[in-house]
Amino acid sequence: MIHIPKTEFASRIERIRESMKAEGLDVCFVYGDEYRRENLRYVSNYWPIFERGALLLPLTGEPILLAAPEGEEVCREMSAWQDIRLIPDFACVTVPDVIAYPQANYSSFRDVFKELKIRQAVRRIGIVGMDAMSHYVLETLRNSLPDCELLDANSMLFRARLTKSxxxxxxxxxxxxxxxxxxxxxxxxxxxxxxxxxxxxxxxxxxxxxxxxxxxxxxxxxxxxxxxxxxxxxxxxxxxxxxxxxxxxxxxxxxxxxxxxxxxxxxxxxxxxxxxxxxxxxxxxxxxxxxxxxxxxxxxxxxxxxxxxxxxxxxxxxxxxxxxxxxxxxxxxxxxxxxxxxxxxxxxxxxxxxxxxxxxxxxxxxxxxxxxxxxxxxxxxxxxxxxxxxxxxxxxxx
Known part of the structure; x- marks a missing residue:
């Protein structure tokens, strides 16, 4: 079967990390959903259905894939990465109601970034897909990281995707x-x-x-x-x-x-x-x-x-x-x-x-x-x- 092997996703991550270092970023947050899937698919192979997702890419260590509970199993099936966390703010994109998922083992933006801060400094965060995410998700992310600077990092992925393997x-x-x-x-x-x-x-x-x-x-x-x-x-x-x-x-x-x-x-x-x-x-x-x-x-x-x-x-x-x-x-x-x-x-x-x-x-x-x-x-x-x-x-x- 013709596909992108996991080794290629790993090499993409390393190239993006070089760009992060050049731009002084500590973490890259790559957002995607069913409608704007291209960047998240490029870095993780994950393509959300109904929901939202993101890859959290620190300068060192394995990336963390953030997903929502209804799509957790398809996320695990598709993802090039093993560390998957569920975020309540990433649930169904089409309704204003709060949906209860009693079996979900939730984390939060604040908890995941708190864990990252034990590994490394987290001061400047590049957001890929800031233009695609909802105002609610962006504000939740900002409020979870009051001591961090959030920057538009779309250009990093545009450059990475210009030439193909x-x-x-x-x-x-x-x-x-x-x-x-x-x-x-x-x-x-x-x-x-x-x-x-x-x-x-x-x-x-x-x-x-x-x-x-x-x-x-x-x-x-x-x-x-x-x-x-x-x-x-x-x-x-x-x-x-x-x-x-x-x-x-x-x-x-x-x-x-x-x-x-x-x-x-x-x-x-x-x-x-x-x-x-x-x-x-x-x-x-x-x-x-x-x-x-x-x-x-x-x-x-x-x-x-x-x-x-x-x-x-x-x-x-x-x-x-x-x-x-x-x-x-x-x-x-x-x-x-x-x-x-x-x-x-x-x-x-x-x-x-x-x-x-x-x-x-x-x-x-x-x-x-x-x-x-x-x-x-x-x-x-x-x-x-x-x-x-x-x-x-x-x-x-x-």
């Missing part, structure tokens, strides 16, 4: 393989008379059958609804000549790959064909800029420059590339003014879109690993669909 790339490739299977199933059922929800159902079924641990999103909109940009599937019936905007993001072992290719069901209008041509050409121009040492801004400038040449830039709503990994969109997320360069083993998605175009609205999205002399595609399907379109002006799914 061989194991991470393998997980992303597997996620892409599964996303391809789901998207292929969606394309096969796309026909006049089907609903958007039926397309989404086909994608979900195929992706889970192939080993997806989660569908992060499955966006399906058709006809005039493509203008919603990120529309959820509805019971709208697909009609002849409808453009379809469908994006499928699949999670495997915490890593997320996305597939999106623009297509029309039935009779295609010239303006729709023009839109698809422009998106595919823009995508190819972005790919020509990908290699180790190339400017991060280069693919953005290439795409936006091309759209300006065609006078369609007013339909271009956001930068055409972002990183991918334990989040569907993560750093780098460059614009035309970005500094810095691509590095080997960065993983990125092209995410090139035009919305409100005379031919409709759509995007093309696929993932790549940056190599020394270029890139390696993660999605075989989107690459093949691009090739088919350029050669024949159409696509087919066997």
């Amino acid at each position: 061989e194991n991470e790339v393998a997980c992303l490739k597997e996620a892409a393989r599964i996303a391809d299977a789901g998207y292929r199933a969606l394309l096969k059922v796309a026909a006049v008379g089907r609903t958007e929800l039926q397309l989404a159902a086909a994608a979900h079924e195929a992706a889970y059958a192939e080993g997806a641990e989660n569908i992060v999103f499955c966006l399906v909109s058709s006809g005039a609804r493509v203008g919603t940009i990120i529309g959820r599937a509805t019971n709208k019936v697909i009609e002849d000549g409808d453009m379809v905007m469908a994006a499928l993001a699949v999670q495997y072992e915490g890593y997320i790959a996305t597939a999106n290719f623009p297509f029309v069901v039935g009779t295609m209008a010239p303006a729709q064909r023009e839109l698809i041509n422009q998106l595919i050409e823009a995508n190819e121009r972005a790919l020509a800029c990908l290699k180790t040492g190339a400017p991060l801004a280069a693919p953005v400038r290439a795409v936006k420059g091309y759209f300006r040449e065609l006078s369609v830039d007013r339909f271009d709503l956001y930068p055409p590339m972002h990183g991918c990994g334990v989040a569907e969109a993560e750093s780098p997320y460059p614009d035309e003014q970005s500094e810095g360069t691509f590095a080997a083993m960065m993983t990125v998605n092209t995410d090139i879109s035009l919305f409100g175009h005379p031919g409709g609205s759509n995007r093309i999205e696929e993932g790549f690993v940056i190599t020394e002399d270029g890139y390696e595609p993660m999605s075989a399907l989107v690459r093949d669909l691009c090739r088919q379109w350029k050669e024949t002006g159409s696509i087919s799914i066997e």
Whole structure:
């Protein structure tokens, strides 16, 4: 099975500790929940359900994983770390009621930090995910540590996640393989008379059958609804000549790959064909800029420059590339003014879109690993669909 071994989690912790020393932090507190899971999953492999969690990372000794009682067993099943404590403030995120868990062996922020202070100094605490946690949790944490300085430490994890290991790339490739299977199933059922929800159902079924641990999103909109940009599937019936905007993001072992290719069901209008041509050409121009040492801004400038040449830039709503990994969109997320360069083993998605175009609205999205002399595609399907379109002006799914 493709996965991230515990030894890799240990090496991540050591790299983060080096960053902590450089920034003068005594402890790092990495928060996560069902909705903002990426940083906590990266450092512990734990992904809360309904609840909240955090990894408490001191400068020495094994990290302490903080969880909630209902998810304790799944936490123990998933976690790369053995020291797990239950915190009442991390219980169910969706209700204001205090939930009684009579069998829970609770600790508290105050007790856990008191224990840490026996080991080492605890004065400056870096919080990763401060922007994601509730005001209540943050204030409870502050009140438990009146003699400590709490600092935003998001940048440490963003830097740590910028380049990937061989194991991470393998997980992303597997996620892409599964996303391809789901998207292929969606394309096969796309026909006049089907609903958007039926397309989404086909994608979900195929992706889970192939080993997806989660569908992060499955966006399906058709006809005039493509203008919603990120529309959820509805019971709208697909009609002849409808453009379809469908994006499928699949999670495997915490890593997320996305597939999106623009297509029309039935009779295609010239303006729709023009839109698809422009998106595919823009995508190819972005790919020509990908290699180790190339400017991060280069693919953005290439795409936006091309759209300006065609006078369609007013339909271009956001930068055409972002990183991918334990989040569907993560750093780098460059614009035309970005500094810095691509590095080997960065993983990125092209995410090139035009919305409100005379031919409709759509995007093309696929993932790549940056190599020394270029890139390696993660999605075989989107690459093949691009090739088919350029050669024949159409696509087919066997």
